[in-house]
Structure formats: structure tokens, C-alpha cells
Amino acid sequence: GAVVSQHPSWVICKSGTSVKIECRSLDFQATTMFWYRQFPKQSLMLMATSNEGSKATYEQGVEKDKFLINHASLTLSTLTVTSAHPEDSSFYICSARRPQGFYEQYFGPGTRLTVT
Amino acid sequence: RKEVEQDPGPFNVPEGATVAFNCTYSNSASQSFFWYRQDCRKEPKLLMSVYSSGNEDGRFTAQLNRASQYISLLIRDSKLSDSATYLCVVYSGGGADGLTFGKGTHLIIQP
Numbered sequence: 001g002a003v004v005s006q007h008p009s010w011v012i013c014k015s016g017t018s019v020k021i022e023c024r025s026l027d028f029q030a031t032t033m034f035w036y037r038q039f040p041k042q043s044l045m046l047m048a049t050s051n052e053g054s055k056a057t058y059e060q061g062v063e064k065d066k067f068l069i070n071h072a073s074l075t076l077s078t079l080t081v082t083s084a085h086p087e088d089s090s091f092y093i094c095s096a097r098r099p100q101g102f103y104e105q106y107f108g109p110g111t112r113l114t115v116t
Numbered sequence: 117r118k119e120v121e122q123d124p125g126p127f128n129v130p131e132g133a134t135v136a137f138n139c140t141y142s143n144s145a146s147q148s149f150f151w152y153r154q155d156c157r158k159e160p161k162l163l164m165s166v167y168s169s170g171n172e173d174g175r176f177t178a179q180l181n182r183a184s185q186y187i188s189l190l191i192r193d194s195k196l197s198d199s200a201t202y203l204c205v206v207y208s209g210g211g212a213d214g215l216t217f218g219k220g221t222h223l224i225i226q227p
Contacts, residue, residue, distance in 0.1 A: 034214050043203070044160065046214035059214075093159050103148045103207040105215060107159040 003027050004096050006108030013084055013115055020080045021111045023094030029074035030096035034105060035067070038091045050077040084115040119143060120218040122204050128224045129194055136190040137221045139204030148207040149180055151189050153200045154220065160203055163189075191223075199225045 003026040013019050023033055033050040048069055049057040056069035068080040077096075081088055091112050095105035122139045129135045141149075149166035164171060166178040166187050177190040187204055201220040208216065 036214075043217045043219040049214060091157075103209075103215070104150055104162055104165055106162065110159045112157075 002096075002098060002106040004094065004106050004108040006094055006111055008111060009109060010112040011114070013113070015085055015115055016083055018080055018082045019084055019113060020078055021092055021094070021113075023077045023079070023096070023108050025075045025096040025106075028096070028098050030077075031074060031099065032097050033071060033077040034095045034097070035069065035077075035079050036093045036095065038093060038110075044093065047079075081113065084113070086115045089113055089115045119216045120204055120206050122202075122218040122221045124219055124222060126222040126224050128226055130226050131194060131196055133194050134190065134192045135194055135223065136188055137202065137223075138186050138188045139218055139221075140184075140186045141204075141206045141216075142185070143206070143208045143216075144182075144185060146185075146206045146208045148209075149187050150205040150207075150215070151176075151178055151187075152203040152205055152217075154203055155200050160205075160217075163202070194225045196225050196227060199223055 005024045007022045031052045035047045036044040037047050038044045046059050047062045050069050050071040052071045052074050058064045071077040091110050093110040095107045097105050120141050151163040152160040153163045154160040164173050164178050166180045170179045175192045179188045201222050203220045204218040205215045
């Protein structure tokens with residue numbers, strides 16, 4: 001299998017606080033993980049690529065100081081939304097890619113963030 | 117021009133019917149192609165990879181036409197549980213490690 005877990009599944013926080021989301025590959029090692037964001041009725045948008053042991057690569061327009069990514073092990077990547085604002089409310093989904101394959105990615109169940 | 121384009125639908129199809137939808141991609145250097153299924157408020161789940169020779173998995177058949185840069189998905193004998201949004205996904209390599217997603221085609225199977 002290729003199972004990816006994500007925690008928490010939903011979170012409500014106040015404006016100005018920080019929220020950490022964890023993404024784990026449960027049955028394989030993932031040297032590369034990805035963080036996406038999806039607004040209602042929109043497609044998934046890649047935010048950043050998380051590489052184990054090195055700095056994340058952010059997509060254009062994504063603030064690296066606001067969305068902190070740490071990929072400290074082959075099975076865990078974290079995304080911290082710092083100083084969250086209501087416009088950060090979204091569905092955040094991580095994915096992981098197996099070392100072998102055709103570049104398909106396996107997604108975690110997502111985290112629904114609501115900033116009040 | 118958008119990188120991956122799909123007809124958003126919705127496609128309303130009676131149970132048992134055959135339905136097909138296409139997806140076009142703009143980057144001729146794209147390397148890998150996939151169909152994902154996403155249910156409402158859930159994460160995408162890999163339905164099938166799309167190989168150059170086409171592939172079939174039960175009631176689902178995927179085809180790739182590199183010359184015309186489109187991918188198709190055919191669902192036979194549709195079930196109520198097939199109702200979902202189907203995402204066309206392209207990997208283009210070249211340093212862009214992520215996948216590019218279409219906005220999805222919404223399919224509704226009616227009893």
C-alpha cells in the first residue's frame with residue numbers, strides 16, 4: 001500500500017496564531033513530500049515541495065516565512081501556518097511520492113483550516 | 117492557455133450508462149499522466165495511471181494521445197458510487213516536481 005496520514009483533520013484557530021500540520025507516510029519512505037492548498041470549487045494548487053534533509057522549494061507567490069515547512073525524516077513533513085489570517089482558511093493537503101513509480105503521488109486526508 | 121483543461125460538467129448520467137471525458141494538456145514535454153478521483157471535501161485518490169499504450173482497470177479505461185495532447189477516461193456500466201469529481205493530472209518533470217491538476221470534471225450518476 002501507500003498510505004499517507006495527516007493530522008489534524010480539521011482545526012479552528014484565531015487570527016494571529018500559528019498552526020502546525022503533520023504529514024506522515026505510513027508504509028513507505030518518502031524523500032519528497034508535497035503541500036497543496038485547495039479553495040472551494042478550485043483545483044489543487046501546489047504550495048511547496050518538501051525535501052528530506054534540505055530546504056523546501058516554494059512555488060511562486062507562496063511566502064516561505066509564512067508557511068514553514070520541515071521535512072526532518074523520511075516519513076514526516078510538517079507545515080506551519082504562522083500568524084494565520086482568515087484568508088488562510090482553506091483545505092491543506094499533503095502528498096508523498098514513492099521512490100519508485102511513475103511520479104504518482106499519494107495524498108493524505110487533508111486538513112481543513114478555519115481562521116476566525 | 118491553461119496547462120491542464122477539463123470540462124467541469126456536471127455530467128448527469130443514468131446508472132449503467134457509459135460515460136467518457138477528455139482532458140487536454142499544453143506542455144508537450146509532459147511525461148506522466150494520471151486520473152484521480154476526488155469526493156466532496158476529501159483528498160484526491162489515484163484512480164489510474166495513463167500509459168502510452170492505454171490501460172484498462174475493470175470498468176475504467178484510460179487513453180493517451182500524445183500527438184493531440186489529450187487524455188481520456190471511459191467508465192462503463194456506471195455505478196452510483198462513481199459519482200465524484202475526476203481530476204486529470206499531469207507530471208511535466210523538468211525540475212517541476214509537483215503535479216499539475218485540472219479543475220476536475222464533476223460526474224453525477226443518477227438512479
